[in-house]
Amino acid sequence: MSQFPTPRDMLKKLISFNTVSDRSNLALIDFVEEYLAGLGVTSVRVPSEDGTKASLHARIGPALDGGAVLSAHTDVVPVEGQNWSQDPFTAWEADGRLYGRGAADMKGFAATVLAKVPDFLSADLGRPVHIALSYDEETGCTGVSPLIADMLARGPKPDFVIVGExxxxxxxxxxxxxxxxxxxxxxxxxxxxxxxxxxxxxxxxANLITWLDARTAENKAGAEPDCPFDPPYTTLHCGVIHGGQAHNITAGNCEFVTDIRMLPGESADDWVAAYRSFIESEVLPDMQAVSSQCRIDVTEMANVPGLREEEDGKAETVARRLTGDNARNVVVYATEGGIFQAHGLSTIVCGPGSIDQAHQLDEFIELTELDRCAAFLDRLTADLSQIDS
Incomplete structure (x- = not known):
């Protein structure tokens, strides 16, 4: 039996750390840092501004430009309101599945990558493997940009990124x-x-939400027939609203939260500017005509760019060669992939498990998915062992 942990062992360990986004992830980062150090790998922490969380990155292989970034986020979504069969932070197995919060989204990929570190070290890598673990992906992808900036500033610069969602x-x-x-x-x-x-x-x-709905309807009507996304247009949606004091008082306050899910290439700033313009020109003047104290405050809580399909992108070329998957695959949820791409790095998303299990009660990953991911990383290791890859 190998002295090193298997992907299954490593996943059970990662699940044991409660890294729900409103908590610290430092215990998990401590573990990963110590695990890598025990294998002779130096890692770098990139702490959050308040020091309660951290990202981590490490390089295995030669200090040369090129190679791959294997990226995962360490945070998971809450379990409150979900009646789990067992403790969501103590992994269990049944019927070929491994259960626990984060099993699919996305500690399964992180675990497989970490379990493969001994193999990366024993290979004759011609180009390096970079491991990148972030925080706060689930709350707006706020932890990954400082991580990327630190990686690129220290060098060497990688060729491409695989985000293992x-x-x-x-x-x-x-x-x-x-x-x-x-x-x-x-x-x-x-x-x-x-x-x-x-x-x-x-x-x-209500006026503002009607405007949001009208923009979605316009986008639907003008959708391109060959757009691969489902739905094939940008959507504007109000998911939370609170307001009012009593039925016989005009509401002094109302607050609501909107997400705008944009097609790649569309500008979030343009959408926000259009929304603010409608407020300033069509809504606020009538309010302030009654009372100058009226105002509308808009706060941006998250801004994550889409991932654009790249023409002859390195990440896609390598991933297709190693997986044999030549289909055109796009998704409507956001990942950190668009942020890596915005920093000038060729990026794709490819990882074990199904998004259908993400955020769900009794979240699980099929053990065969870990095996498939491990085999993919073996092929990537062999690919990076070619000095001219």
């Missing part, structure tokens, strides 16, 4: 972007019998 090891070459906005409307409360003297924040919110 669950795709059943299919090669995903494009995904939508997302911008998340919180809109807080300050109205002017009066008794509803004197409605004309007040400004209802709820009514203003």
């Amino acid at each position: 669950p795709t059943r090891m299919k090669v995903v070459s494009g995904h939508k972007g997302i911008v998340v906005l919180k809109t807080h409307i300050h109205g002017h409360p009066v008794h509803s019998s004197q409605l004309h003297r007040g400004v209802s924040a709820i009514s203003a919110a």
Whole structure:
């Protein structure tokens, strides 16, 4: 029996760390750092501003430009409100599956990569393998940009990135972007019998949400027939709303949260600018005509670019060669892939497990998916052992 952990062993260990996004991930980072150090691999931490979390990156192989980044996020979504069969942070196996929070999304990929470190070390790599583990992907992909900047500043520069989100090891070459906005409307409360003297924040919110819905309808009507995304257009959606005090008071406050899921190549800034312009020109003047104290505050909570399909991209070329997958695969959820690409790195998404299990009660990954990922990494190792790869 090998002295090194298998992907299954490593996944059980990673699941044991409760890295829900509102908690610290430092215990997991400590473990990974110590594990790599025990194998003679030096890693670099990139802490969050408040020091409660950290990303980590490491290089295995020669200090040469080129090679691959294997990227995963360490945070997971909450389990509250889900009636799990067993403790979600103590992995268990049944019927060829391994269960636990993060099993599919996306500690399965991180575990397989870490378990393969001894093989990376024993190979005669012509180009390096870079391991990149981030924090706070689930809350807006805020941890990965400082990680990428630190990696690139230290060098060497990698050729391409594989983001191991669950795709059943299919090669995903494009995904939508997302911008998340919180809109807080300050109205002017009066008794509803004197409605004309007040400004209802709820009514203003309804006006804004109607505008969002109308933009989605326009996008649907103008969708390109050959667009590979489902749906094949940008969507604008209000998912949360709170407001009002009583039925007989015009609402003094209303707050709602919107996500805009953009086709790759569309600008989040353009969409936000259009929304703000509608507020400033069509909504706010009527409110302030009643009370100058009325205002609308828009806060950007997340902004993640889409992943564009690359023409002759290195990441896609290598991944297709190693997987044999030549289908055109795109997804509508966002990943850190678009951020790597925005930093000038060729990127695809390819990892074990199914997105259908992400965020779910009794989340699981099929053990055969870990095997497929391990085999893929073996082929990548052999590929990087070619000095002219």
